[in-house]
Amino acid sequence: MNEDFLCEVKPLEIKTSREITVAVMGAGSRGNEYTAYGKLYPGTMRVVAVADTDAARRDAMGDRWGVPSERRFGDFREMLAAGRGGKLADVMIVALPDALHYEPAMEAMRQGYDILLEKPMAQTAQECMDLLARQRETGVMVAVGHVLRYAPYFRALKKALDAGVVGEIVSIQHQEPVMYAHMAHSFVRGNWHDSKATTPMILAKTCHDLDILKWLVGRRCVRVSAEGGIALFRADKAPAGATARCTDGCPHEGRCPYSAIDIYERKRWFLYVFDLAKDCPSAAIMDRLRTTDYGRCVYRMDNDQPDHIVATLLFEGGATASFTMDAFTPWGGRRTRVMGTLGYIEGDGKTFTMHRFDTGKSQVWSFVPPEGEKYKDSGHAGGDLALMRDFLQAVDTRDFSLLSSSLEASVESHLMGFACERSRLSGTKETLC
Numbered sequence: 001m002n003e004d005f006l007c008e009v010k011p012l013e014i015k016t017s018r019e020i021t022v023a024v025m026g027a028g029s030r031g032n033e034y035t036a037y038g039k040l041y042p043g044t045m046r047v048v049a050v051a052d053t054d055a056a057r058r059d060a061m062g063d064r065w066g067v068p069s070e071r072r073f074g075d076f077r078e079m080l081a082a083g084r085g086g087k088l089a090d091v092m093i094v095a096l097p098d099a100l101h102y103e104p105a106m107e108a109m110r111q112g113y114d115i116l117l118e119k120p121m122a123q124t125a126q127e128c129m130d131l132l133a134r135q136r137e138t139g140v141m142v143a144v145g146h147v148l149r150y151a152p153y154f155r156a157l158k159k160a161l162d163a164g165v166v167g168e169i170v171s172i173q174h175q176e177p178v179m180y181a182h183m184a185h186s187f188v189r190g191n192w193h194d195s196k197a198t199t200p201m202i203l204a205k206t207c208h209d210l211d212i213l214k215w216l217v218g219r220r221c222v223r224v225s226a227e228g229g230i231a232l233f234r235a236d237k238a239p240a241g242a243t244a245r246c247t248d249g250c251p252h253e254g255r256c257p258y259s260a261i262d263i264y265e266r267k268r269w270f271l272y273v274f275d276l277a278k279d280c281p282s283a284a285i286m287d288r289l290r291t292t293d294y295g296r297c298v299y300r301m302d303n304d305q306p307d308h309i310v311a312t313l314l315f316e317g318g319a320t321a322s323f324t325m326d327a328f329t330p331w332g333g334r335r336t337r338v339m340g341t342l343g344y345i346e347g348d349g350k351t352f353t354m355h356r357f358d359t360g361k362s363q364v365w366s367f368v369p370p371e372g373e374k375y376k377d378s379g380h381a382g383g384d385l386a387l388m389r390d391f392l393q394a395v396d397t398r399d400f401s402l403l404s405s406s407l408e409a410s411v412e413s414h415l416m417g418f419a420c421e422r423s424r425l426s427g428t429k430e431t432l433c
């Protein structure tokens with residue numbers, strides 16, 4: 001087996017024929033992640049307008065890019081209103097919270113922007129279909145933030161499967177291990193704790209996984225079913241005497257793995273959510289824990305997101321996939337096993353091993369960034385900046401085929417997510433037509 005072709009990694013750096021101008025909605029974590037591309041590769045893109053209701057974030061991005069004050073907006077609707085007299089930029093990045101994707105994307109398409117739209121693209125299946133209809137009507141380009149499709153690891157895995165390394169795909173086992181503290185941070189205390197205000201866990205966290213599975217199999221998903229629920233993060237599981245906040249002198253603080261003091265103050269994890277640096281004074285963190293949801297007891301939140309999900313997927317032609325989302329793991333990093341008629345692949349998000357049944361040989365693929373490459377600066381195993389690269393190149397050349405996470409492809413995997421959620425809640429098998 002010689003699979004050297006799998007090692008070709010597309011460089012992150014591209015040259016564009018002009019500096020592509022970017023209007024950013026949401027100067028938070030994702031807005032900054034994507035626009036970092038233009039600082040790493042000057043001349044490719046420039047932020048020329050920014051909207052964020054948080055003045056500090058808005059100005060931090062505005063100052064970094066020299067955005068004039070009249071192009072710094074609070075609510076995203078102000079930016080859309082300003083765009084009615086003519087586009088403010090070539091492209092728009094929509095990196096707002098989940099509930100604020102549909103409205104700006106619909107209007108931005110109407111105004112003629114090409115868009116990088118964060119996932120999940122919308123909160124209902126109908127809204128996803130509306131977005132697709134608007135995109136077809138306007139002919140603009142929309143890339144959805146399914147960054148894993150652009151990460152070198154998943155690209156190589158896809159290439160291996162398309163090249164027939166395992167023969168015909170028969171079944172896949174795929175796990176998204178969320179990691180216990182990340183679950184508590186994002187989906188119990190944090191931005192995504194309420195599925196109705198955002199999106200259900202299967203979309204909020206794992207629409208990437210459904211999308212990757214569909215992409216790897218390369219066929220339409222025709223039926224899904226799902227189970228799961230909240231095993232731990234609910235009031236009846238609270239240890240006796242647990243206080244409303246970890247900072248209220250809770251008798252379990254010090255032993256509880258979900259202690260906010262332990263996660264944020266002692267371990268100093270996830271401090272980006274407070275816009276604090278790792279070496280900030282302890283008092284700054286403790287202040288946030290006393291005043292925000294991030295200091296509340298994980299057993300006394302208003303959360304409704306499941307901490308475990310298992311889903312089965314059936315694809316056209318008969319291939320199946322089983323998928324689990326598991327909160328209770330010590331690490332993150334997706335694990336995938338692909339079983340085919342001629343071989344087997346097992347991977348952990350960084351490295352995968354291919355076994356062939358005919359030769360009995362095995363080969364390992366692991367990511368070696370090309371000389372001088374800045375993949376280490378990119379989240380999601382390189383996928384974040386690689387998506388930005390392909391998006392800018394697609395806008396520059398009008399070659400939509402550079403975007404594997406097109407709106408059309410992404411609608412399909414979102415519909416799988418909504419169907420899984422219906423199945424989980426009602427115990428049905430859901431057919432996708």
Ligand SMILES: NC(=O)c1ccc[n+]([C@@H]2O[C@H](COP(=O)([O-])OP(=O)(O)OC[C@H]3O[C@@H](n4cnc5c(N)ncnc54)[C@H](O)[C@@H]3O)[C@@H](O)[C@H]2O)c1
Pocket residue numbers: 025026027028029030031051052053054057074075076077095096097098099100118119120145146147191204380
């Ligand atoms: N592609 C991925 O892998 C990935 C990873 C994480 C998050 N996401 C998604 O990206 C989106 C953004 O997530 P994030 O982590 O960057 O969140 P964030 O909270 O860091 O950033 C969102 C920003 O939007 C601003 N905002 C809120 N309401 C606004 C309004 N009405 N007008 C203007 N600005 C407003 C907030 O002040 C905030 O700065 C979410 O939908 C999330 O689910 C995608």
